[in-house]
Amino acid sequence: NAGVTQTPKFQVLKTGQSMTLQCAQDMNHNSMYWYRQDPGMGLRLIYYSASEGTTDKGEVPNGYNVSRLNKREFSLRLESAAPSQTSVYFCASSEASGYTEAFFGQGTRLTVV
Amino acid sequence: TQLLEQSPQFLSIQEGENLTVYCNSSSVFSSLQWYRQEPGEGPVLLVTVVTGGEVKKLKRLTFQFGDARKDSSLHITAAQPGDTGLYLCAGAFVGTSYGKLTFGQGTILTVHP
Numbered sequence: 579n580a581g582v583t584q585t586p587k588f589q590v591l592k593t594g595q596s597m598t599l600q601c602a603q604d605m606n607h608n609s610m611y612w613y614r615q616d617p618g619m620g621l622r623l624i625y626y627s628a629s630e631g632t633t634d635k636g637e638v639p640n641g642y643n644v645s646r647l648n649k650r651e652f653s654l655r656l657e658s659a660a661p662s663q664t665s666v667y668f669c670a671s672s673e674a675s676g677y678t679e680a681f682f683g684q685g686t687r688l689t690v691v
Numbered sequence: 692t693q694l695l696e697q698s699p700q701f702l703s704i705q706e707g708e709n710l711t712v713y714c715n716s717s718s719v720f721s722s723l724q725w726y727r728q729e730p731g732e733g734p735v736l737l738v739t740v741v742t743g744g745e746v747k748k749l750k751r752l753t754f755q756f757g758d759a760r761k762d763s764s765l766h767i768t769a770a771q772p773g774d775t776g777l778y779l780c781a782g783a784f785v786g787t788s789y790g791k792l793t794f795g796q797g798t799i800l801t802v803h804p
Contacts, residue, residue: 582733613794618700620779620794621734636791668733679724680781680792682733 580604584669584683591659591690599654599686601669609672610652611636611680612644614665621668627652659690695782697795704770705803712765712798714780721785723763724792725754728777737765770802 582603591597603610608629613621613636623636627646641663643655652671656663666687672680696715704710714723722741726734738747740756740763747754751774753766767774777799781792 611791618796620695620697620796621781622794623791626791637793670733679736679739680734682735684731684733 582669582671582681582683584667584686586686587684589686589688591656591688593660593690595659596655596657597659597688598656599667599669599688600651601653601683602651603669603671603681604650605671605681606649607671607673607681608649610646611670611672612642612652612654613668613670614638615668615685616665624654624667656688659688661690664688664690695780695793695795697780697798699798700796701799701801703801703803706771707769708802710767710770710800712778712780712800713762714764714782714795715762716782716784717761719785720760720763720782721787723756723760723780723782725763725765726779726781728779728797734777734779767800770800772802772804775800775802 585600611626612624615621622638624642625636625644627633630649633644645653666685668685669683670680672678698713724739725737728734738754743758743760745756751768755764777797779797780795
């Protein structure tokens, strides 16, 4: 019962460094999402992928890139990390309908110093 | 940008008290979901409401969807320490697709024994 798996769970970066957050789901969902969570701001959508081979910007895409590698995997890349990107990042997956449940990973706590 | 306002941001109550959390928008939702999040974990779905005026109950939790589908509330009766956590509302606005959700800021609930 893995569901949505994110790696790593914790990461500390120096300003300007790059890294990729990995996400994989085993529920055969079409849609996958990357959110960031900051205190008092709920979850904000960074990028999403409605289906394999497509990606679109969400509410806060600047400074990030994504790759939908296949139906299972959706990665988030920070090319040049900035302190403003310190946050907790969540990957989620769901069926395409807005009525269905979004399943979340356990999150990646990223600190940029 | 379609906004979803959630209130209050913090609630600290004694065991046995009742509480209500509100979620409001100026735009119409096609559906609205309530999630609960524990520290170090991703959000987990509690309920989805779709029809205006809909009321759903989950043990001591009662969820209402406004007649105009612009607002929702979560009412907890006789709160228990196990109800402590972060509660998030998330709406799929009319006209959006692919399961894109807009989250409220969240309500941090603490129930003291």
